[in-house]
Amino acid sequence: MTRSEAPSSSEQTTLLAVGTKKGLWLGTSTDRAAFTFTGPHFLMHEIPSIGIDTRDGRTRILVGLRSEHWGPTVAHSDDLGATWQEPEHGAITFPPDTETALERVWQIQPDSAERPGVVWAGCEPISVWKSVDGGEHFELNRGLWNHPHRTEWGAGFGGAAAHTVLPSASDPTTIHVAMSTGGVYRSTDSGESWTARNRGIGADFMPEETPEFGQCVHKIARDPNNPDTLYAQNHGGVYRSDDNGDTWNSIAQGLPTDFGFTILAHPSRSGTAWVVPIKADIERIPPQGQLAVHRTDDAGASWQRFSAGLVEPDYNVVLRDAAAVDTLEPAGVYFGTRGGSVYASADEGEHFAEVLAHLPDVLCVRAAAVEL
């Protein structure tokens, strides 16, 4: 397995951002075990998306907010949450000709270090957006918005959304998007056009076993060194693609179940990924009520189960964006549950510590090494 450069964890401050159904908590730690938290920020706002952008010599926290009353918006902070800015006319608003209103920002994804200022967003209704000014203003991607499949895309329980946007660090023209329901779409022309890329991914809620599109792919992740290698946690099925999404093969063997919401790729080492299995579509609890993280170090050929430090029993699920890795070596792994627990591991998921408890439902977790 290959490895890209990653900073050592010694003398680094790690920022942990936790978005919940009723606000945002921000924590910092120098050892990734003891965190000092502030919050709730944006009390009574749902926080379904967070982006931590450490490019350009500053740490910018971008958050997608949504109030049941006052609607969705995007705010950012350049001082670790001490103050927040919100563009007066909104960072993400649908152009008038679409006659559409933004419902929720599901994903805020800074692009690579080579493209500072570029930030992607995935939203409900299903749409992808690109910012070139650090997330202060986004432009609707018309290629996906005008896609002929649009009328056939559906809504999962959480709403019809592009919930994952994966730019390729090595190739600025390649972007993958995952949507529920619709599946994986890929652009190889910087977002001008998009093609469904779901061959091999199942859809057991549809009559056709592996349709061209319509799958409910819950989350995808990209290998840090081999940009053509992708991992997918599907609504039933865990997959890997080695050809940039053209074909997908099951890597679920060795897992207790193939259902789940999140999948994480290692930030610097190829072949390592994490999932948090859920018993089944119709029984959405951790298997036997015992929460566990499963890690592969051989690209899905085998899996190891880790639960040290996790409270048992736990009947809460981990949602698709409620898990993250940091950028340190060894990698930190973080996740939160719908029961409001947040766990941190400084050793790639082998041991966890509960760093927050009894929060509202955790919707989004992000972590990064930051300069204070």
Added chain:
Amino acid sequence: MPEVTVLVPSLLRPLVGGSAELRLAAESGATVAQLLDAIGGEFPVFNRRVRDETGALRRYVNIYLNGDDVRRLEGLKTPVAAGQELMIIQSVAGG
């Protein structure tokens, strides 16, 4: 100049300079939407909290004109006369 009074809910007052009520000139035939446009010109974030980008009133925001829900009148096209009072208030939502 005859005026219309707009009562601002406490949660939105920071977005209009802290005011609990705004007084707007009541031009003949002005609608609720036009009054909101006038407020939004000065306070665009306030406007986005009350209406989405299509101009529609957000689902869980209510506006009462002298005590009557404008959704039961002519919606945002309801005309507002001088001396009347618009109350903006959040509806019941959330868990």
